[in-house]
Amino acid sequence: DAKTTQPTSMDCAEGRAANLPCNHSTISGNEYVYWYRQIHSQGPQYIIHGLKNNETNEMASLIITEDRKSSTLILPHATLRDTAVYYCIVRGSSGTYKYIFGTGTRLKVLA
């Protein structure tokens, strides 16, 4: 499975959009990009995933570049409850269907 690179930490003002980048330059054609978040030490929570096209759900939007080498998770109106560690994961060809979690981006939403 492809490796991902994310900034260690980011701050965002409450009510503003939070844009979290992720690089996955070695992604292959059948690998999906997933985003999860972990609040404190709770279980990771699914946010969104995509293959090629941009995706949107009630939580966030996922923008994947045309070459698929990077993506951005957008939380449109960040709240204090969005403070968490956000993990970008490329999932695909290992055969075990596991999620390989990196160290993620620690997002702090500021009042």
Added chain:
Amino acid sequence: EAQVTQNPRYLITVTGKKLTVTCSQNMNHEYMSWYRQDPGLGLRQIYYSMNVEVTDKGDVPEGYKVSRKEKRNFPLILESPSPNQTSLYFCASSFGDSMNTEAFFGQGTRLTVV
């Protein structure tokens, strides 16, 4: 409510005393797995199961056992726990063997081995 339930949430035990952490899901998922989370190392997969009676090792299986006798349950067994198994453990489940399906994680079990 769709959920993955782990028990216990917190456990302190002594070296060598066998223990089992239970995991149950109510979504009829085929795929289940166990992860451990340690500072600086992220989440690492211990074991996974593609379906009933089908299990396989993940990245860090040493010192652990699992079983999958029923679809909904996937217990993690530590036959002789050691202090280096002190960690935060998560169970996860998802549908089938597709990459296009999200996983649901339990709330975690914080284990301390003294």
